[in-house]
Amino acid sequence: MIAVLVRDxxxxxxxxGGFGLALAFFLIVVTLVPFGVGPEAAVLARIGxxxxxxxxxxxxxxxxxxxxxxxxxxxxxxxxATAPLPLxxxxxxxxLAHWIVTGLPLTLAAPVFGLLYDLPPPVWGWLLGSLxxxxxxxxxxxxxxxxxxxxxxxxxxxxxxxxLPLYVPTLIFGAEAxxxxxxxxxxxxxLLMLGGITLGAAALLPFAAAAAIRVxxx
Amino acid sequence: MSIWDYANxxxxxxxSSWLLPWSTALAAVTLAVGLGWGFFFTPDDxxxxxxxxxxxxxxxAAMMAINIWVMMLVASMIWLIRxxxxxxxxxxxxxxxxxxxxxxxxxxxxxxxxxMWGTWWAWDPRLTSFLILGLFYLGYIALWEAVExxxxxxxxxxxxxxxxxxxxxxxxxxxxxWSQGLHQGASLSLDRKExxxxxxxxxLVTCIAGFVLFFVALLLLRTRTEIRARRLKALLARERxx
Amino acid sequence: MPDLGKYAAAxxxxxxxxxxxxxxxxxxxxxxxxxxxxxxxxxxxRRDAEPGDGx
Numbered sequence: 001m002i003a004v005l006v007r008d009x010x011x012x013x014x015x016x017g018g019f020g021l022a023l024a025f026f027l028i029v030v031t032l033v034p035f036g037v038g039p040e041a042a043v044l045a046r047i048g049x050x051x052x053x054x055x056x057x058x059x060x061x062x063x064x065x066x067x068x069x070x071x072x073x074x075x076x077x078x079x080x081a082t083a084p085l086p087l088x089x090x091x092x093x094x095x096l097a098h099w100i101v102t103g104l105p106l107t108l109a110a111p112v113f114g115l116l117y118d119l120p121p122p123v124w125g126w127l128l129g130s131l132x133x134x135x136x137x138x139x140x141x142x143x144x145x146x147x148x149x150x151x152x153x154x155x156x157x158x159x160x161x162x163x164l165p166l167y168v169p170t171l172i173f174g175a176e177a178x179x180x181x182x183x184x185x186x187x188x189x190x191l192l193m194l195g196g197i198t199l200g201a202a203a204l205l206p207f208a209a210a211a212a213i214r215v216x217x218x
Numbered sequence: 219m220s221i222w223d224y225a226n227x228x229x230x231x232x233x234s235s236w237l238l239p240w241s242t243a244l245a246a247v248t249l250a251v252g253l254g255w256g257f258f259f260t261p262d263d264x265x266x267x268x269x270x271x272x273x274x275x276x277x278x279a280a281m282m283a284i285n286i287w288v289m290m291l292v293a294s295m296i297w298l299i300r301x302x303x304x305x306x307x308x309x310x311x312x313x314x315x316x317x318x319x320x321x322x323x324x325x326x327x328x329x330x331x332x333x334m335w336g337t338w339w340a341w342d343p344r345l346t347s348f349l350i351l352g353l354f355y356l357g358y359i360a361l362w363e364a365v366e367x368x369x370x371x372x373x374x375x376x377x378x379x380x381x382x383x384x385x386x387x388x389x390x391x392x393x394x395x396w397s398q399g400l401h402q403g404a405s406l407s408l409d410r411k412e413x414x415x416x417x418x419x420x421x422l423v424t425c426i427a428g429f430v431l432f433f434v435a436l437l438l439l440r441t442r443t444e445i446r447a448r449r450l451k452a453l454l455a456r457e458r459x460x
Numbered sequence: 461m462p463d464l465g466k467y468a469a470a471x472x473x474x475x476x477x478x479x480x481x482x483x484x485x486x487x488x489x490x491x492x493x494x495x496x497x498x499x500x501x502x503x504x505x506r507r508d509a510e511p512g513d514g515x
Contacts, residue, residue, distance in 0.1 A: 253475075257475065262465065267465050267466070267467050268465050268467045268468065268471050269467045269470055269471060271471050271475075272470070272471055272474040272475075275474060275475065275478045276474075279478070314485065314489075315485065318481050318482065318484075318485045321481055322477070322478045322481050322482070325474070325477045325478070325481070326474045326477065326478055329470050329473055329474040329477070330470065330474065332470065333467055333470050432482075436485070436486065436489060439489055439490070439493055440489050440493070442493065443489070443492055443493040443496050443497075446493075446496045446497055446500045447496045447500075449500060450496060450499050450500040450503055453500070453503040453504065453507060454503060456507075457503070457506065457507075460510075
């Protein structure tokens with residue numbers, strides 16, 4: 001599993017996409033929103049956490065269709081499927097690699113982007129915490145969607161149609177936690193739910209994803 | 219003789235060809251009676267006025283939208299566990315009906331909400347959940363359309379239906395948590411006397427029965443089409459091979 | 461025709477939209493059923509006409 005993880009990380013860094021791309025996309029979305037809604041600081045501070053969450057979600061989606069597709073094209077996925085390591089483990093490792101490349105940098109960078117929206121320092125903590133808890137779920141759910149569409153020629157658009165509805169609970173609890181935290185309300189419930197979704201998705205979805213890959217390789 | 223015998227496509231075709239005209243006729247009569255009764259012969263509600271008549275469409279459509287998803291879930295599980303092709307094709311045939319029901323529920327709800335709540339749309343838990351349900355139907359149908367091999371498509375959509383059900387349920391509770399509602403609670407329950415008066419309740423139940431029968435008839439028709447389409451595909455493939 | 465009062469437009473449009481949607485679904489299902497059935501019968505006729513391997 002560690003070998004798969006290291007291999008995926010190395011591949012994503014060498015292919016140039018890697019850390020930079022998702023982060024750049026995140027930055028662009030965050031920059032574009034004020035052009036759409038106007039420069040009022042109060043409005044931006046109000047919707048800032050939600051924008052950051054939606055931007056993280058879209059940035060996550062961006063690199064998903066390559067998650068298994070490149071390996072399926074050059075035949076590496078067939079080898080991984082017949083390897084002694086169970087396919088569920090491969091899926092989990094690849095989802096983890098995806099998270100390290102997209103989710104983790106987004107989480108760490110979120111407070112900096114929060115500055116653009118004039119979010120006060122206490123909110124940074126909530127943002128950091130909720131993104132750290134929630135983005136792993138985005139990667140695992142995305143891995144499931146990518147596994148469903150791995151056999152398709154143009155799966156990209158379909159992938160977003162399949163995955164985005166699945167992201168709804170994560171988004172709701174994530175953004176709600178930040179909002180409650182910012183307003184000084186108790187935010188333990190959404191954070192716990194967010195953690196629950198992440199753990200449940202990480203525990204169960206690799207099985208569904210592996211089943212989908214096996215069907216697609218058949 | 220067990221229920222699984224009907225999973226044989228040939229047997230299903232025979233039974234359904236006998237069942238289809240009856241269920242169609244029954245559905246047509248029940249729907250006509252229910253909707254006609256609701257539209258022409260019920261009094262106006264003292265607060266909602268004549269808009270109460272919209273509920274004879276709205277409530278059954280909303281119930282069917284959810285129940286059809288449950289039916290698809292059951293059919294998908296039967297396919298994944300016992301590999302009966304008819305089951306997978308029935309799930310495929312049901313999805314567009316479910317999507318239409320979701321659209322009807324949303325559209326009639328919006329038309330009803332405009333005069334009653336003063337808005338077409340509110341980010342209310344029930345409304346939002348239905349929008350998400352509609353998205354799930356869309357994704358499910360799109361996946362069926364996108365995958366070439368029919369068995370692969372059946373497997374993938376089956377898995378999606380299973381996972382989607384869990385997330386649809388999660389979304390429902392997440393959405394409840396996220397916003398307080400404008401929508402009234404369920405008005406149909408076992409202790410119905412307290413909620414809805416008989417004058418409205420009887421035609422409503424007739425309408426619900428009509429929608430269920432309508433679904434059954436249309437599902438039979440569409441499943442038969444899917445089975446035929448599958449056989450046609452196999453025959454054409456063989457022609458090309460020869 | 462019952463007197464629908466001031467909400468006539470809402471009630472009628474709700475019924476109209478629903479009936480339109482249902483009619484579209486039924487019509488589409490029905491046409492597809494006819495087409496698939498015709499094509500299948502044609503394909504089966506072709507297969508049966510084939511001088512054959514006796515299947």
